Amino acid sequence: MSITLHHLSKSFGGSPVVDDLSLEIGDGEFVVLLGPSGCGKTTTLRMIAGLEAASSGDILIDHRRVNDLAPQKRDVAMVFQSYALYPHMTVADNIAYPLRVRKLNREQIQKQVARTAAMLEIEALLARRPRELSGGERQRVALARAIVRDPRAFLMDEPLSNLDAKLRLQMRAELKRLQQQLATTTVYVTHDQAEAMTLGHRVAVMHKGQLQQFDKPLEIYQRPANRFVAEFVGGPGMNFFTEEVARTLLKSAEATQTDADVGIRPEHVEISRVPRDGWLPARVYVSELMGNEVFVFLEIDHQKIIARAPADFRADAETPVWISVAADKLHFFDTKTGLRI
Amino acid sequence: MPTQRDLFKADQSLAYLFIAPTLAVLFALSIYPLIYSIKISFQGNTGNATLANFARLFADRFFLAALGHTFVYAAIALTIEFLLGLAFALVLNHNLRGRNAFRALLLVPMMLPPVVVGVVWRLLLNSNFGAINGTLKGFGFNTEALTWTASPTLAMASVIIADIWQWTPFMFLILLAGLQAIPQEPYEAALIDGSSAWQTFRHVTLPLLKPAILIALLLRTMDLLRVFDHIFILTEGGPGFATETLSLYIYRTAFRFSNFGYAAAMSFVLLVITNLISAGYIRLLQTREA
């Protein structure tokens, strides 16, 4: 199923929550809507599902306009952030619900439920009730309920946000494998940029209801379209410099742009404990030893930036160090519009 | 840009469909009778609209007496029920074993038909063989003067006692719920600040309990102003008319004297009084929350 959003807008009376959003999602594609809370990504998802009515613009499924189509008829499955499992039914009944509502006969339902449960490895839980399950187990049941009826698209609203960090990583991998297996169109909402980068074929970054950039994850990372995307994507985010520091940097890196915000990603900042020719002096503010690398917070000309150093880098606070950046790794953004130059 | 037809307009008409029958029934059984009542209160004997019924109220000593009885009754009962209920709630705010069973049993008087409450207390307060006088006599007291239902002041006391017996649990339950909703932190802070028990009560408990108190008082006042059932059984409004409250007098006017217009006028006054008082409480509630 292909999904197209055409100048989609939604407002609840005040300023628009979703503002003139246009997006084309191809059949079988995994698209992530990424952005901070309040950026309109969940509202967009709900409009695709039919749970909210659009204020203006079109929603097309397989090139047919569906704005007026009830959610029941859109043949999409949704995984809610809260999982929305029916508390008074067993896991088996929960999974069977979409099939029961479509009036399949009992044998068929049992077969499909069993098959889906096997796919998600939850056969042992079929007789239990949602309140007896752990967070991860409930998540799988929610997924099973979405998969069992073989819908034309999956809509997922931050499904991993209620899980602890370790489980989240695990489920992330399983979700990706599942999507590859089923090849179903998926729209996935999250505020976690790591999830977006790893799961999506393409990522749509949203901010204050407006689309910032819609591209493959790597493109977004290496060529952010504006300052917001540059700062939001990447952990830790891109460093930005004041004018003086930029000028010093630019002079030292022999770049030519002026009157723009200059950014550099932490991994492209090289640090040295000894002074080197043409490198800029800086002072260590604090080091965070992550185990596999070190985040070094530096102070240069009263400005703080972050650099990523190899795991064996050690420097106490106030230690003087020297940094260097490569000219081709600098990003320039227009100071007024924030757009990439 | 074409505007979207609201997908949920259909849902909206569904909502109205669900609500309509209830509104219709309530209109037919509350609003329409009220309008009818107001209409007949303006009718005199000549058939023209007249304020005669309302004018009569000012000179009607039975009406004024009933007004007085109602307020005295309400004021005394409310005060005692509140103080008792609050005292019980404070004392029993801590976890005692069997608290749920206790609460369940306390509900019993509240659940009885007020008519039966009248019966119960009429039996208890019978001057000759009632358990109250009988037990007092057993302890050596002279109960000749304690003719509960035959003496005006004692009769008023009787109906008030019966009310207190039935409804103090109500106060207790609401105030207890309010107390238990107060978080621990303010108390801990007061303790650390060195506050005494009385100061804590005055400056921490009472203010935080204000909403519950106001709700309890509001609900109870509404019920007290319209009291009817157990007085009807216990004293029948007597002796004489010493315990006749507004509701009882209105009933007598309408159904003993068949004077419906006048009864309607009095009902209207009762309604206005009730609304004014409840509006007053609600305003108090709102300013508290501000």
Place this chain on the structure above:
Amino acid sequence: MNTFRRFGKYLIVTGALVAALAPIYWMITISFKHEIDQFAVPPKWFRFPPTLEHYAEAFLTRSFGQYLFNSLFVAVASTVFALLLGTLAAYALARFRLPYGLDRKLALWILSTRMFPAIVTAVPLFLIMRDLRLVNTKLALVIVYTGFNLPFVVWMMRGFFAEVPRDLEEAAMVDGDSRFGALWRVVLPLVLPGLAATGIFCLIVSWNEFLFALVLTQTDTAMTLPVGIAGRVTQYGIKWGAMSAASVVAIIPILAFALSVQKYLVRGLSLGAVKG
């Protein structure tokens, strides 16, 4: 809390319980005592020969059996109607966003009709029922009690519906169910306990009601238990025994119901108090 204070508290609790229950107990003993024992001085609390003569008199000789049936019929019928209409309205008010904040205004308005003193509507309703030739019928009582119970049902059920997360219904609809189907299969099962408690409370209120029954009924065909009991009073020579016996029968179902739902009743009361 030291043992002295705890002992004190248990003492207060016991005292309160005795004060609450002893009067009822006294009435129960009267219903089982011969007339001689009823008038005994000092009063006999525990040792007396029991008799069923008053019960026989009330229910066999006199019409209390009929009154009992009338009370039951009217209470059940009005509760069923109130639950049906009120639950639908409550669901709509809990779920749908109406323009101009209408859903909240309507809910408040519905609740306010409960604030009318009974006598205010009893007088005109009598006249209206008289015109409709419905005085002294069970139908009139059923109608009036339904209106009586509706505000309460709407108030309680709205709270219970509001506690069911919207997510569940949305999930059901995306899964393919119609709104009605979602209501029936997902929401209703979850509010069933609340519905039961509300229903029982309505039964109790209808069962206890006196003023409207007094005004709207005149003969045995429609009179309810409270009216029958009151009837024993307004004649001279009060029949204490029969009155007590009828009263005891009147309170048995209430005691049973009240104890079974006391948890919900307290919750309903405190919902009002704490949320203001």
